[in-house]
Amino acid sequence: MEASVEIINFHLDYSTIFGDLNIEWLEKYFYVEPYDKKVLTKPKEHIIDLGGFIFFAKHKHQIVGTVALIKQKEGFELSKMAVVPEFRGLKIGQQLARVRARTCRCTVPAPPSARGRRSRRPRRAHAT
Numbered sequence: 756m757e758a759s760v761e762i763i764n765f766h767l768d769y770s771t772i773f774g775d776l777n778i779e780w781l782e783k784y785f786y787v788e789p790y791d792k793k794v795l796t797k798p799k800e801h802i803i804d805l806g807g808f809i810f811f812a813k814h815k816h817q818i819v820g821t822v823a824l825i826k827q828k829e830g831f832e833l834s835k836m837a838v839v840p841e842f843r844g845l846k847i848g849q850q851l852a853r854v855r856a857r858t859c860r861c862t863v864p865a866p867p868s869a870r871g872r873r874s875r876r877p878r879r880a881h882a883t
Contacts (some may be wrong), residue, residue, distance in 0.1 A: 758814055758845035762854045765798070765809035772818045773809060777839035795835070798823070807831065808862050810854050812838070812847045830867040 765773075774795035779860040781787045789794075802809055802823050808831070812820035819842040823835035838847045 757850070758819070758842060758846055758847055760812040760814045760819060760850055762850060763811050763813055765803055765811070767799060769811055769818055769821075770798055772811070773821050773823075773835070776818075776821055776839065777835050779840075780837040802826075802835075808834075810851060812851055814842065814880075820847040820851055822848075822854075 771872060777791070777795050778787055798809055802825055806826035808824040810822050811818050817839075820838040821835065822833065822837075824831040825834045833852075836848060836851060
């Protein structure tokens with residue numbers, strides 16, 4: 756079953772929810788490192804202002820999931836994905852991943868080695 760959610764862009768009002776969801780997930784499955792605390796307490800400063808993105812999954816009037824795309828030298832790192840425990844298993848992570856894929860496809864330039872090519876099809880071997 757897939758939950759009906761609206762995927763929305765980052766809004767400063769949801770910064771605390773972004774941090775809380777991710778800290779809950781990290782504490783349950785891993786551990787919270789100092790870097791995580793820094794990023795999760797100030798996501799605008801450490802993700803948005805540096806060229807990254809944060810998206811939220813909203814069900815009715817509740818934020819039920821989130822994902823961040825952290826800007827790297829080349830492309831984006833999928834990071835900080837979390838879903839409210841009661842909504843896990845409803846494919847919200849997949850919906851967040853789809854918006855991530857669309858965003859990256861639109862914003863990440865082709866690597867230098869691929870620029871200027873006419874076709875991305877593999878070359879065919881010539882019979883000799």
